[in-house]
Amino acid sequence: MTTELRTLSPAEWDGWYGTLERAFGGLAESAEERALWRDLAEFDRSLGVWDGEACVGTAGACSFRMSVPGGALVPAAGVTMVSVAATHRRRGVLTRMMRRQLDDVRERGEALAVLTASEPAIYGRFGYGVGAFETRAEIDTARVHLAVPDGTDGVRLRYAPLDDETVRQTCEEIYARAVPGRPGMLARQPGWERVPLLDPEMDRGGASALQCVLAEDADGTVLGFVRFRVQPQWGPAGAEGVVVLEDLEVADPRVPRSPGASKDAQAYAALLRFLFGIDLTSALRVRSRPVDDAWQHLVSDVRRCAPRQRDWLHVRLVDVGAALEARTYRTPVDVVFEVQDAFCPWNEGRWRLVGDAKGAVCSRTADPAEVALSVRELGAAYLGGVPLVSLAAAGRVRELREGALAEATVAFGSDVAPWLPHGF
Numbered sequence: 226m227t228t229e230l231r232t233l234s235p236a237e238w239d240g241w242y243g244t245l246e247r248a249f250g251g252l253a254e255s256a257e258e259r260a261l262w263r264d265l266a267e268f269d270r271s272l273g274v275w276d277g278e279a280c281v282g283t284a285g286a287c288s289f290r291m292s293v294p295g296g297a298l299v300p301a302a303g304v305t306m307v308s309v310a311a312t313h314r315r316r317g318v319l320t321r322m323m324r325r326q327l328d329d330v331r332e333r334g335e336a337l338a339v340l341t342a343s344e345p346a347i348y349g350r351f352g353y354g355v356g357a358f359e360t361r362a363e364i365d366t367a368r369v370h371l372a373v374p375d376g377t378d379g380v381r382l383r384y385a386p387l388d389d390e391t392v393r394q395t396c397e398e399i400y401a402r403a404v405p406g407r408p409g410m411l412a413r414q415p416g417w418e419r420v421p422l423l424d425p426e427m428d429r430g431g432a433s434a435l436q437c438v439l440a441e442d443a444d445g446t447v448l449g450f451v452r453f454r455v456q457p458q459w460g461p462a463g464a465e466g467v468v469v470l471e472d473l474e475v476a477d478p479r480v481p482r483s484p485g486a487s488k489d490a491q492a493y494a495a496l497l498r499f500l501f502g503i504d505l506t507s508a509l510r511v512r513s514r515p516v517d518d519a520w521q522h523l524v525s526d527v528r529r530c531a532p533r534q535r536d537w538l539h540v541r542l543v544d545v546g547a548a549l550e551a552r553t554y555r556t557p558v559d560v561v562f563e564v565q566d567a568f569c570p571w572n573e574g575r576w577r578l579v580g581d582a583k584g585a586v587c588s589r590t591a592d593p594a595e596v597a598l599s600v601r602e603l604g605a606a607y608l609g610g611v612p613l614v615s616l617a618a619a620g621r622v623r624e625l626r627e628g629a630l631a632e633a634t635v636a637f638g639s640d641v642a643p644w645l646p647h648g649f
């Protein structure tokens with residue numbers, strides 16, 4: 226098979242995107258969604274594989290900046306739109322695209338590549354580790370009650386039209402304030418504010434259009450927002466509607482970086498209580514929330530909320546030294562890592578990481594290794610949500626100097642669990 230791997234020209238977009246759609250089952254997306262992804266596409270980062278005239282492979286990348294522990298926004302390639310035609314599968318087409326893409330990412334000086342996977346088994350071989358999980362839940366709001374913090378009654382709620390530019394901007398400001406406080410969140414690049422508002426009728430599954438409610442304090446300062454839909458349902462005993470939570474952010478604009486601040490907690494509880502109380506509904510579907518999300522501590526019966534976790538953000542350190550220097554560390558750390566990286570061999574070898582809560586230096590060393598692991602485990606631990614010691618328990622990390630593993634585990638941890646608010 227002779228195939229050609231190259232970047233895409235704008236004129237080739239439709240055929241290229243058709244290959245992608247077919248690999249995902251062949252259902253055509255709405256015109257609205259197609260147009261959005263085309264607008265956001267970076268053609269010089271969009272790879273295709275052609276067999277003669279036929280496009281048989283696709284892989285895109287977005288130039289993101291991602292929040293890491295300590296709050297820095299680090300350039301990261303967002304890998305997306307990966308597919309290989311079923312006629313050409315398991316012949317190494319994906320491997321070729323990943324090779325070319327990671328070389329490009331390195332040349333661009335991006336220390337990280339990140340993605341969400343259709344299937345988690347695909348990307349480990351290319352050095353990606355699962356760095357953030359998400360929680361989903363189906364909450365029985367007829368039986369589960371909320372215990373809200375003092376002050377929640379002082380939060381005012383109002384419906385806000387999603388097509389109002391001021392409302393959009395307000396929500397974006399709240400989102401932007403939340404980004405540095407949670408590793409894994411993406412600073413919104415121009416145009417990406419349209420993604421959470423994408424609302425094609427064909428994807429609603431019988432639910433309403435997206436709705437938005439703002440939470441304000443007594444002065445009218447907006448503290449947070451929720452975007453959701455309602456899916457009306459009727460059973461033999463009456464109404465059994467479902468509220469579907471799409472998006473909820475709080476951040477008091479007067480407090481610099483405020484996860485856990487009391488006004489935030491009140492706004493969060495008020496928005497959640499609102500969702501619980503919508504008439505003619507008896508369930509709240511939580512699509513994707515951080516694993517440490519506060520709702521789990523407000524409910525009377527978490528078992529009736531059926532929470533479940535799944536992999537979400539996969540992280541690849543493309544430049545180990547630069548990536549480890551870009552974040553800070555919860556406690557002082559001085560550890561030599563022996564890194565294996567068969568797919569990106571420039572990362573292989575020993576790295577001494579010296580860091581603390583203010584910053585870090587990570588450089589090549591000939592000193593004896595103290596912790597041995599592959600780049601995949603480093604990617605899993607990078608955002609602070611997966612303890613190195615837990616990877617060691619699975620035999621995937623080895624301690625070579627007594628105490629080094631515990632030291633690194635504590636230092637890598639993040640007070641706030643990593644998470645990504647939406648796919649790309």
Ligand SMILES: CC(=O)SCCNC(=O)CCNC(=O)[C@H](O)C(C)(C)COP(=O)(O)OP(=O)(O)OC[C@H]1O[C@@H](n2cnc3c(N)ncnc32)[C@H](O)[C@@H]1OP(=O)(O)O
Binds near residue numbers: 316317318340
């Ligand atoms: C970030 C995103 O966009 S995620 C979306 C990914 N795309 C999809 O899921 C769409 C449907 N699937 C596909 O298009 C294709 O099957 C792909 C892209 C997943 C794989 O493409 P291929 O060209 O077949 O992969 P390739 O031949 O390079 O396989 C490389 C290795 O990965 C393995 N592999 C490939 N796909 C999978 C999979 N779905 N699950 C487990 N292993 C896989 C292969 O067996 C092979 O292993 P080996 O090196 O041990 O022999």
